[in-house]
Amino acid sequence: MIKVLRLNSFLILMSLSLFMVSPVVGEDGEQDDHHSTRGLMRGERLFYGLIDGKFESKACADCHNTVEIDSFxxxxxxxxxxHKFKGRSLEEFQRAVLNPAGQTMSExxxxxxxxxxxxxxxxxxxxDFEHRGLTKSKPVINKIFLFILLGVLLTWIILDIFFFKKVKRRYILGIIFIVAVAWQVKLVHEAGTALGRQEFYEPDQPIKFSHVVHVxxxxxDCQYCHNTxxxxxxxxxPxxxxxxxxxxIVREGTHSGKHQINKVVExxxxxxxxxxxxxxxxxxxxxxSHAQHVTVGKIECATCHGAIEEMDRVRQVTDMSMGWCINCHRDTEVQFFDNAFYAQYEELQKKMKSGEIDRVTAELTGGTECSKCHY
Ligand code: HEC
Ligand code: HEC
Ligand code: HEC
Ligand code: HEC
Ligand code: HEC
Ligand code: HEC
Incomplete structure (x- = not known):
């Protein structure tokens, strides 16, 4: 057991050291002279607020994140x-930082x-930061990394069982083996389902358009913009x-100032x-088809999309799998009378009137037939 632990910590240390060696130099290949390299480093420290006496509370990086983040x-x-100021003059940049136009930015x-x-x-x-881009958030790397680590561990266990035979208590190897395999299966499963399905998918958009602000x-109204x-x-x-x-007319927003709406203007x-x-x-x-559900089925947007009006950034709230569609068709009673669409279902009309059935679901009108949903 102790050996296993030792091996583990050795592997972790080794890989950590691999990760420490990250490239710092720009990709241009041009030799920075001494002066501007020092300027650049001081600029970096200023941006992160590491130089005393320059910032009252928040530094640039506290508002302008340099790392990819999940939150909005x-x-x-x-x-x-x-990126915006890459090719622009120093004066323009100074103005934006020191003498900002607009209420939000001056604030x-x-x-x-x-x-x-x-x-x-x-x-x-x-x-310099512009061509490096935002630092990637860690979870993905960690998962791939964990996967490889488990792979190494498994290989080692197999080698020990058949060749080295160092560990006397075989059942310990067995337990670790099962746990490691199960863990790998779990990782693969997570990655696999994330590929096809995208429940909770919530990407950053090119403009920070907020349904909270607008709706x-x-x-x-939703249909003012989603007008088909x-x-x-x-x-x-839209x-x-x-x-x-x-x-x-509206050129400045309460939360984002001019920066986002400027993109609309551009x-x-x-x-x-x-x-x-x-x-x-x-x-x-x-x-x-939306028309089929919104106009014929009279289903609210929120039933399928959740409370969009509470989202600054739109998120998918259901998995939108086939099971999701079918379950709803089985459960949802349609408004059978007072709806011209259902006049075509004469058989069902008769059964309803004679009392043979007391409700019509989307399933009864054909909502679970393969051909209705598949080309
Ligand atoms: C002022 C215009 C506007 C209004 C009003 C509006 N939306 Fe949107 N909606 C957008 C824009 C622009 C996008 C694309 C950007 C985004 O995803 O935020 C969008 C995206 C969406 C999406 C995700 C689309 C996708 O890519 O899958 C859904 C769902 C949605 N809106 C539903 C609604 C609902 C429901 C309402 C009413 C409660 C509503 N919207 C009101 C403009 C609007
Ligand atoms: C019917 C009018 C209307 C339409 C259409 C409209 N907006 Fe707006 N938008 C507003 C109003 C009002 C504000 C709020 C200004 C404020 O914060 O005082 C706003 C704010 C914003 C903001 C800044 C939010 C903030 O609080 O900082 C952005 C960004 C924005 N809109 C983008 C868009 C985009 C993109 C579209 C088109 C898909 C769009 N808007 C369509 C009326 C509209
Ligand atoms: C408290 C949060 C906050 C801090 C701290 C902050 N900023 Fe900003 N910054 C903003 C906001 C919000 C905007 C967008 C305002 C607008 O466009 O009206 C902005 C806009 C900018 C812009 C202009 C973008 C454009 O579209 O023209 C530049 C450049 C900028 N910031 C640089 C800096 C630098 C450099 C620092 C540190 C010295 C800094 N900011 C510190 C919040 C902050
Ligand atoms: C029965 C469930 C359901 C209802 C109700 C519904 N949607 Fe959707 N919506 C979907 C599905 C499923 C998709 C994905 C469609 C696709 O990929 O072909 C979607 C996609 C969208 C999109 C992305 C663009 C597009 O057209 O594919 C927008 C925007 C949207 N819905 C807005 C609305 C609004 C606004 C309402 C209410 C008026 C609404 N939805 C009602 C299920 C629904
Ligand atoms: C919230 C419940 C709900 C969800 C979720 C839902 N539907 Fe429906 N669907 C209905 C209702 C109610 C009707 C009945 C309207 C009608 O009779 O056409 C319907 C009708 C249909 C029809 C027409 C059936 C016919 O008889 O012509 C199709 C096709 C359909 N849905 C496809 C889908 C697909 C594909 C999905 C998933 C992506 C889906 N629906 C998700 C409630 C739902
Ligand atoms: C109410 C609509 C609906 C009906 C009825 C329906 N499907 Fe689907 N089916 C879907 C949707 C939506 C997807 C895609 C889900 C996605 O995009 O992940 C799908 C996916 C599939 C897939 C691909 C596998 C997968 O999970 O991606 C197969 C195969 C399939 N359906 C077969 C069938 C067969 C066979 C029937 C008849 C017994 C049937 N479907 C009836 C909506 C339906």
């Missing part, structure tokens, strides 16, 4: 600002005392022209579509 952040991340940017030289150094750091705070939902298969994502109806004026990341996505062989 109204502030632009460090890469976004680095956020008043708690530090930096001079222009400091800000220039921060720009050096951000230019809950400003009472805009009642009569077509797809609900539709194009930037719809945003422009309001944002030709997309509209530049004629470039906003590349929203699609969240709900059935496989191609499955057929789903």
């Amino acid at each position: 952040n109204w502030n632009p991340n460090a890469w976004e600002i680095a 956020m940017h008043k708690t530090f005392s930096l001079n222009e030289v400091d800000v220039d150094m921060i720009k050096l750091f951000l230019d 809950a705070d400003n009472q805009i 939902v009642s009569h077509s298969k797809s609900a539709g994502i 194009d930037v022209g719809v945003c422009w109806n309001c944002h030709s 997309a509209y004026e530049g004629g470039t579509p906003i590349e929203w990341i699609r969240i709900h996505n059935l496989q191609d062989h499955a057929f789903f």
Whole structure:
């Protein structure tokens, strides 16, 4: 047992040391001279708030995250600002940091005392940061890593059983073996289901569009933006022209200031579509129609999408598997009378009237037949 522990800690130490050696140099390959390298390092320390007396409370990195995060952040991340100012002049950057336009930014940017030289150094750091990008969050790496570690452990156990025969109490090896295999299976299973299914999928969008701000705070109807939902298969994502109806006038938001809405302005004026990341996505062989559910079935958006008006960032709340569709069709009673759509089901109409059946579910109207949902 002790040997196993030792081996484990050895492996962990070894791999830790591998992970410590991370590349720091830029990819350009150009030799930085001594001066700007030091400027860059000081810029980095300033950005993280590691130099005393410059920040009252929050440093740049506390608002402009440099690491990928799972949670929603109204502030632009460090890469976004680095990218935006990459080719621009120092003066422009100084203005944005020290003499910001707009209410939100003046509010956020008043708690530090930096001079222009400091800000220039921060720009050096951000230019360098721009081609490194946000630091990836760790969980994925940890999982792959854990998987490999377990693999090494398993190999070692097999080698010991057949060749080395160092461990006397065989059953211990057996137990560790089973636990390690089970763990690996669990990891593979998690990764596998995450591939096809995407429950809880909640990506960052190119513009921080919030349903809380628009639906809950400003009472805009879902169908104002998703304007094909009642009569077509797809609900539709509004194009930037719809945003422009309001944002030709509304140029600053309470949470995000000008930065996000500026992207709307740029997309509209530049004629470039906003590349929203699609969240709900059935496989191609499955057929789903919004009109059928919203108009005929009279099902609320929230039944399938959850409380969208409470989401700053849209999240998929069900697994949208075949079982999910079928279960609902079995359970949900349709409003059979007063609905022209159901006139076509004469057999069912008779049975309902004669009292042979007392409710009609989506299953009875054919909602569990393969061909209704599969091409
Ligand atoms: C002001 C316009 C607007 C209004 C109002 C609005 N949405 Fe959206 N909705 C969007 C935009 C833009 C996106 C794409 C960006 C995103 O995912 O946040 C979106 C995304 C979505 C998505 C995810 C789409 C996908 O990619 O799978 C759902 C679901 C959704 N909205 C439902 C609703 C519901 C339900 C309401 C009413 C409670 C509503 N929306 C009101 C603009 C709007
Ligand atoms: C019917 C009017 C209307 C439409 C359409 C509309 N918005 Fe807005 N939007 C507003 C209002 C009002 C605010 C709130 C301003 C505030 O915070 O005071 C806002 C705020 C925002 C904000 C800043 C949020 C914050 O609090 O910082 C962003 C970003 C935004 N909208 C993006 C969009 C995008 C993208 C679209 C198109 C898909 C869109 N809006 C469509 C009215 C609209
Ligand atoms: C308390 C949070 C906070 C801190 C601290 C902060 N910022 Fe900001 N910063 C913001 C917000 C919010 C915006 C977007 C405001 C807007 O666009 O109106 C912003 C915008 C910016 C922009 C301009 C983006 C644009 O679209 O023009 C730059 C550049 C910037 N910050 C750099 C910095 C630097 C450098 C520091 C540290 C010296 C810093 N910020 C510290 C919150 C913060
Ligand atoms: C019966 C469940 C159900 C109801 C009710 C429903 N949706 Fe959907 N919604 C889905 C499914 C399933 C998808 C994925 C469709 C696909 O990938 O083909 C989807 C996708 C979307 C999308 C992504 C773009 C698209 O059209 O595929 C938006 C936006 C959306 N729904 C908005 C709404 C709004 C707004 C309502 C209410 C008016 C609503 N949905 C009602 C199940 C539903
Ligand atoms: C919240 C409950 C609910 C969910 C979830 C749901 N449906 Fe439905 N569906 C209904 C109801 C109610 C009807 C009945 C309307 C009707 O008779 O057409 C219906 C009707 C249908 C029809 C038409 C059947 C016919 O007889 O013509 C199809 C196709 C369909 N759904 C596909 C799907 C698919 C695919 C999914 C999953 C991605 C799904 N539905 C998820 C409630 C649901
Ligand atoms: C109410 C709609 C509906 C009905 C009825 C239905 N399916 Fe599906 N089926 C789906 C959806 C939706 C998916 C895709 C789920 C996803 O995207 O992950 C699917 C996926 C599948 C898959 C792919 C396996 C998988 O999990 O991705 C097969 C195979 C399949 N269905 C066969 C059938 C057969 C056979 C029948 C008839 C007995 C049937 N389906 C009836 C909605 C339905």
